[in-house]
Amino acid sequence: MKATYIRLLLSLFPVLNSAQSVPSKIYTDFNGFWESNTNNQSIPNNRHNLLAFKIGDKVYSTGVNNSLLTSKGITFSSGNFAALPITSNPTPGNSTFIGVGKAFGGDGDITPIPVSQPLSQYLTDGASGLDLGTAIFNFPSGAEINYQIQDINVSSIGDGIPDLLITQMGQISNVQDRFSFRNSAGTIVGTEFNVDLSTVQSLGLFRWKFYNANTSPITYNTTVGPNDSNNTRDVRILALDWSDLGVTASNAGQISRFTQIFSGQSDMSFTAYNKNSISLRMPVSGIIFKDNNGGVPNGLPFPNVSISLKNASGSTVATTNSDSNGFYSFQNVLGGNYTVTATVPAGYEIVGNAEGTLSNTLNIQISDSPVQNRNFGLYRLPCVKPGLTGIPAGYAKMGILSKKSISVEKWPTTVPNGHLVLDSDSKGLVITHMTTVQRNALSAVEGMVIYNTDLKCVQIFRGNNPGVDKSRLGWNCIIRGCNEE
Incomplete structure (x- = not known):
């Protein structure tokens, strides 16, 4: 499972062979500002975003909040990092957990449960997707995620600036995580990078609670976390240059995707990339809700709703259906202007969308960031059944009256199937x-x-x-x- 130590490396094969690849510190916005490896530091237990990391004597910012770093007197090289845009929902195994900070949504085991499907949201949440306080623990062994590549900036190869950040948030040992670039036929371009992330030096501890990802509905795990090491896990980050994966100026043009294959113990908060080093095709995603109160889309998931993606000329690029969690996504979409349209099932109507209108079509623009939360709320008109007829089972025998006199003869014994009846023309009932x-x-x-x-x-x-x-x-x-x- 994820530990809470964070490490940044440029090469681990499986032994560190570059002094610059060993991180000495990270900076986040937990409780306003937090840095690892300091005396009397607090242990993060909620959401917080990665602001910067230090390799050797140099600090690289992620671009999340450079002004905060400056205000704290941190000298840094300005960067531009974001989480890789995963929207496919990984299939959880029996030991797959959603991990969130112990105070996430409220301390410990709270109701209602503050996490939900799809799992992918916890790999791309926070500023630029770099929230370190949420993660997926124990991806099944052999599971893989692929990210489609548009092109690689060849000048970034071997330039000493990290191109890729891999997070490992939990306990792990004697297993190999695998990373590679591949061409359109699935053949590895360059070399596959294998690493036992337990060999990466920990940067500190985070405090977690865990939810069972393979149950429906999701449930709180009462044994993993509450009873071990006060819920803490080591945090590690691995930083790679494209050259660590055998990418060169001569083979970069062959690359069509980046592949991440998990060990079975992989605990990931995000995989981030340097936006100055690579261009990606982006996903479009959202949720369809059976929304019975309108406004901002929410409620129960609405499966099997047809969704279409059209380009600027109105041609349909792709279609899909919402899954059992109401989730839909379109992968690997080129930059440009598009529309997403939900086909409203018979008997239903749009009661809200992500733009706050009652349209079943949303306009989207794809550039260098995933398009997420393009949600729709659908519901039927409010309905009630007629009341039962016939002889009631009984009548009320007790009432509380604040009027001067009753307004219905023989009240409250005329009220069917009641126990306590309240009646007033000047008072309201106020509950706790x-x-x-x-x-x-x-x-x-x-x-x-x-x-x-x-x-x-x-x-x-x-x-x-x-x-x-x-x-x-x-x-x-x-x-x-x-x-x-």
């Missing part, structure tokens, strides 16, 4: 108000209701095994829906 933190301190029982002052909604506690809609566990805001679903 509390914050999310106060709510999480409760010993909740199923059916408990509160008003959440943070989320500004009435919430009901549905427990861990609700009889209806088993994906909505724990505390949930009460929202409009069809009572036939």
